Amino acid sequence: MTLLQIMPDDAPDTVLLRTRDEDAIAQALRERSVSFSRWPRRAEVTPQTSSEELLDAYRAEVDELCADQGLRLVDVARLHPEEGAQWQERAAKARSTFLDEHRHAEDEVRFFAHGTGCFYLHLDDRVYAVVCEAGDLLSVPAGTRHWFDMGPVPDFCAIRFFEKEDGWVGDFTQEPIAEGFPRLDALLREG
Template sequence: MAQIRIRKTNERIEGEAEVKAFLDSHNVVYEHWNPTKLPEALREKFILSDDEKAQIISTYEEEIRDLAARRGYEIWDVIALSDSTPDIEKLLQKFEQVHTHTEDEIRAIVSGKGIFIIKSEDEVGYFDVELEPGDVISVPENTNHFFTLMDNREIVAVRLFIEKDGWVAYNIEDPDFIKA
């Protein structure tokens, strides 16, 4: 289950209802898929073949199609990141830059853990959304944010896109952002 950490105060928000209420108040979509639907052989696997990625898509096809129908997504794929990923440090540098998109950025975590760092439009400032298997999050378009891995440095996620070219990041220099 996702947890929130408000960076200014180090306050933590836990529990599904509390997390969802906080994210709703910041226009961040939060849902939960059943992580146990994923075949056990794929639950802790972070180097995936194309066939295994297709199996993940197939496993969550109903959830993906429902979300796509409600929110206008046209395409989806699976991304897997770990220390075994070629050029992982270069990829993380790209992800760990505060940026925005012209469409929302949605991820459904199926294995591992990760963090979205999102800037609120109010006095809360930046907050971390710590994600684990089953968590589905959508960062609104034109919202300052970035993504990084947690200490375990392993994640598998389904990504959904409106644009057929996938998301394009527009880097932002934000003096309010302080790496924590």
């Protein structure tokens, strides 16, 4: 299930709020100008599901969101577990890419069609850890400091939305804040 855990940015072991209630999650994020909603699950995603099949399954939602928010580009990002050292290396590299705090010049809009991933939003003096699962749509405003953890064994598929081709490029803050916060696997272990 979707999870929100809020912690002070200088005390990652202190939990101010931990909830799986979707309405409470949406409200807490809305208060910080972050949009969270759920789309109906329209497709069972497997490693064999093509990007075209996935986008076709969600065509109505994708088109409406793009029209409403002026988003012009859509793609699918995915990682599914495979056997072998090459996959482990690829997964570790992919995971480490966005584990450091960064921001983007445009909104970061993601729909999880399969699996889980955690966005850590550094909002003023708080960190909001948002564990997204299949069906979750998250829109993080441009300029928001954040990082993302896909877990030690990444297994997710997300539709990504952009205004420009390079909209996903991160501007890294060089702050080590992410190192002190619980990773996705630790958040999920806590129940």
